[in-house]
Amino acid sequence: MENNKKKKVVVPIGPYHPLLEEPEFFALYCDGETVVDVEWQAGYNHRGIEKLSESKHWDQVPFLVERICGICSTSHPFAYCNAVEDLLGIKVPERAKYIRSIIGELERLHSHLLWVGLAGHFLGYNTVFMWAWKYREPVLDMFEIITGNRNHYAMFKIGGVRRNIENEDIPALRKVLSELKGQIEMLTGAVLDDPVLAARLKGVGVLTKEHIKNFGAVGPVARASGVDIDIRRDDPYSAYPLVEWKVITTENGDVFDKAVVRLLECFESMKIISQCLDAIEGKPGDICAEVREVPEGEGTGRHEAPRGECFHYIRSDGANSPVRHKIRAPSYTNIPTFKASCIGQTISDVAIILAGVDPCYCCTERVAVYDAEKKKKMYDFNYLVEKSREKTELLKKEI
Amino acid sequence: MRDTTVLLKEKLGDKVKEVKVHNNRRIYITVDRKDIKECARIIFKDLDARYIIATGIENFDNFEILYHFGLDKDGVIVALRVYLDKEKPEVESLVDIVPGISYIEREMWELLGINFTGHPDMKHFLLRDDWGKGNYPLRKGNNGE
Numbered sequence: 168m169e170n171n172k173k174k175k176v177v178v179p180i181g182p183y184h185p186l187l188e189e190p191e192f193f194a195l196y197c198d199g200e201t202v203v204d205v206e207w208q209a210g211y212n213h214r215g216i217e218k219l220s221e222s223k224h225w226d227q228v229p230f231l232v233e234r235i236c237g238i239c240s241t242s243h244p245f246a247y248c249n250a251v252e253d254l255l256g257i258k259v260p261e262r263a264k265y266i267r268s269i270i271g272e273l274e275r276l277h278s279h280l281l282w283v284g285l286a287g288h289f290l291g292y293n294t295v296f297m298w299a300w301k302y303r304e305p306v307l308d309m310f311e312i313i314t315g316n317r318n319h320y321a322m323f324k325i326g327g328v329r330r331n332i333e334n335e336d337i338p339a340l341r342k343v344l345s346e347l348k349g350q351i352e353m354l355t356g357a358v359l360d361d362p363v364l365a366a367r368l369k370g371v372g373v374l375t376k377e378h379i380k381n382f383g384a385v386g387p388v389a390r391a392s393g394v395d396i397d398i399r400r401d402d403p404y405s406a407y408p409l410v411e412w413k414v415i416t417t418e419n420g421d422v423f424d425k426a427v428v429r430l431l432e433c434f435e436s437m438k439i440i441s442q443c444l445d446a447i448e449g450k451p452g453d454i455c456a457e458v459r460e461v462p463e464g465e466g467t468g469r470h471e472a473p474r475g476e477c478f479h480y481i482r483s484d485g486a487n488s489p490v491r492h493k494i495r496a497p498s499y500t501n502i503p504t505f506k507a508s509c510i511g512q513t514i515s516d517v518a519i520i521l522a523g524v525d526p527c528y529c530c531t532e533r534v535a536v537y538d539a540e541k542k543k544k545m546y547d548f549n550y551l552v553e554k555s556r557e558k559t560e561l562l563k564k565e566i
Numbered sequence: 567m568r569d570t571t572v573l574l575k576e577k578l579g580d581k582v583k584e585v586k587v588h589n590n591r592r593i594y595i596t597v598d599r600k601d602i603k604e605c606a607r608i609i610f611k612d613l614d615a616r617y618i619i620a621t622g623i624e625n626f627d628n629f630e631i632l633y634h635f636g637l638d639k640d641g642v643i644v645a646l647r648v649y650l651d652k653e654k655p656e657v658e659s660l661v662d663i664v665p666g667i668s669y670i671e672r673e674m675w676e677l678l679g680i681n682f683t684g685h686p687d688m689k690h691f692l693l694r695d696d697w698g699k700g701n702y703p704l705r706k707g708n709n710g711e
Contacts, residue, residue: 207669210692218704253592382666383617396616402591402641467592467634467643480621480632493621493632500617503666 175203178514180521182211193505193521200513205505220492225251225461229323232479232494237318238281241274242472243479243494244323249404249468250479251325251461259405262452263327265443268406270313270322271470272436272443276347277306278473279429279436282522283358286426289518290367291556295358302350305343312336327455337448341441348437355430366562368423372508372520375420382507383500386475387428388524392420398471410442422523461485472497498524515554570642577608591640594632596647599657602633605646607663609635615644617664622674624706629655629680650680659685677704 178195192211196204216235220228232243245267252259259267280303287295307317313332314320322328332340358364379389389396397414399407415431417424463485469478475497482491501524508520571587574595581604584596597605609615615635623630629650636643650657659682660667671682672691679702682688690697702708 208691209669210690210694213692215703253588256589380616381664383619383664385616396638401638402643465588465594467645469643476618476636478618478634480634482623491621491623493619495619499619499669500666503669 178202178517182208191502195509195514195517197514200515202509202512202514202517205509207502207505217492217494220489222488224487225325225489228489228492229325230321233319233321233323235494235496239274239278239472239474240319241270241322242470242477243496245271245405245470245472246468246477246479247481247492248323248325249470250466250481251458251468252466253468254464254466254481254483255325255458255461257326257456257458259327260453260456261406262331262447262450263454263456264406264409265447266328266332266454267323268410269332269440269443270310270320270328271405272439273306273309273313275436275473276433276440277303277310279433280306280351282429283354283426286422286519286522287358289522289552289555290364291552291559292364295354298350298354298357302347302354305347309340309343312339324455325461326458327453329455331454332447334449337444340444344437344441344444348434351430351433351437355433358430359427362566363559363563365423366566367559368426368519369419369421371422371516372512372523373419373421374504374508378420378504378507382503384475384504385497385500386471386473387425387432388475388501388504390414390416391424391428393418396476398469398476402469404468404470406443406446407439409446410439412439422519425523474498475501515558518552518555568640570637570640570644573613574609574644577612578605581605591642592645593642594645594647596649599648599650602646602648603658603660603663606633606635606660609644609646610664613637617666618643620667620670620674622678622680622704624678624704628652629678631657631674631680633660654681655679656681656683658683661685676702678702679705 176197178197180193180195182192192208194206195202216231220231223231229244229247232247233240235243280299284296284299287299310320311317313336314322314330322330374392376392376394379392379394385396393416395414395416400414412435415428415435417427461483463483465482467480469476477497478495480493481489484490504524505521509517512520571585571593574593575582575585581597581601582595583598586594588594610617615637618634618636620634621632629652631648633646634643648657657680659671668687669691671685672688674680675682675688676690676693703710
């Protein structure tokens with residue numbers, strides 16, 4: 168970019184990317200290398216799920232909402248079932264509670280590992296990418312053992328779960344889990360002790376508590392800024408109040424802390440899963456309460472998805488399908504924080520800041536820089552990743 | 567543990583028109599349309615609640631908005647409910663108080679046709695810029711034909 172202060176260059180990010188479940192568009196307004204404003208435009212893949220839901224039977228909706236997200240596909244059915252159960256005021260059988268939590272936490276594990284891998288990739292640490300995705304594979308295998316699918320598990324049903332976890336599958340799950348623990352410990356050590364990564368991520372894309380409050384950000388993004396919220400603890404549901412675990416928070420609010428929160432959360436997830444397995448092993452029980460009809464009323468349900476609180480509101484008029492079904496995914500409130508975290512940062516850091524919130528690593532693959540005056544395409548995604556990596560290399564030499 | 571229902575009634579005073587306590591973690595409070603800004607300020611600022619989202623609903627004879635706020639220390643969700651006129655649904659924007667609410671107000675504006683007065687940047691968010699006027703996809707009669 169030319170060094171002309173009067174000229175603001177617009178950097179469009181997005182909207183489409185084959186990996187991402189939610190294509191979005193970001194316009195970065197830049198002055199030289201510095202980002203001065205960000206604008207967000209969504210709706211490129213708006214499928215009208217809230218409207219569609221009004222035409223589905225209560226029992227069909229979990230399959231519909233499962234397809235909102237390809238990575239954390241159990242978050243939405245989890246929150247939806249919580250919402251309907253809130254309306255009904257029914258109790259889920261204990262075994263089903265444990266199975267639900269196992270699925271929820273396995274999902275957190277694979278989602279966080281996926282993030283760590285991609286974050287490494289953007290910074291030019293492809294070894295991290297290879298490790299993280301390699302260690303993610305056994306988690307997906309565990310899903311296949313339990314549910315029959317690597318993704319879109321279709322485990323949730325109003326009143327409980329659709330499939331049991333068989334006793335003979337439990338030893339295999341434990342084995343994968345114990346191997347995974349060592350692997351993630353190694354990965355965590357390698358990532359957090361690396362001086363270059365620290366130099367690259369510390370103090371970058373900082374979000375303060377006030378930013379979190381104003382935008383309503385949730386999940387690891389909020390917890391990395393010292394905002395101690397976690398739906399699993401604050402509004403206990405499923406088996407979370409029945410097992411021992413703790414909420415991870417850090418204080419700095421930069422990308423490094425977001426990585427710390429996610430990596431440490433993996434260990435908490437493994438703790439939860441192994442306690443849940445202990446609780447169900449050899450103890451048969453019902454996995455679903457009977458639900459005949461949904462009466463008139465309204466219900467709110469939420470689930471702490473890997474990216475934060477997933478919120479569902481449903482209203483029934485006593486018929487076969489919801490009259491209104493409101494869905495709020497965590498990214499809806501996490502993404503606007505870019506308005507705070509990107510401003511004043513350099514373009515080479517934007518890729519990782521966008522990635523830091525988690526939904527957007529994939530968007531960056533469609534980055535293009537246009538000279539606003541000449542209307543000419545200047546840089547593409549590869550250039551930005553290259554720049555990001557150059558900075559890492561530079562730091563490597565300095566440290 | 568503090569009783570949030572009592573606390574909310576005390577803080578909101580005579581602005582409360584109706585309270586529905588679904589269970590001890592879900593409270594729905596109906597307020598008048600003209601009081602919504604003040605009530606939201608009390609809950610968001612004074613009680614330090616977290617903004618979750620707002621739900622716009624089309625009913626048979628009116629429109630309805632639920633503003634969901636989370637009191638995370640108590641694990642409670644408070645929903646402020648306002649009813650709007652069916653012919654001319656209009657309510658004050660809460661952007662001054664809750665900056666993050668801007669996007670959902672834009673969404674309700676384009677999908678349901680609810681007008682938010684005082685919104686600084688009202689333009690299409692999910693729908694394309696040249697989307698037909700008066701075509702509100704989330705309204706009950708609209709089946710996308």
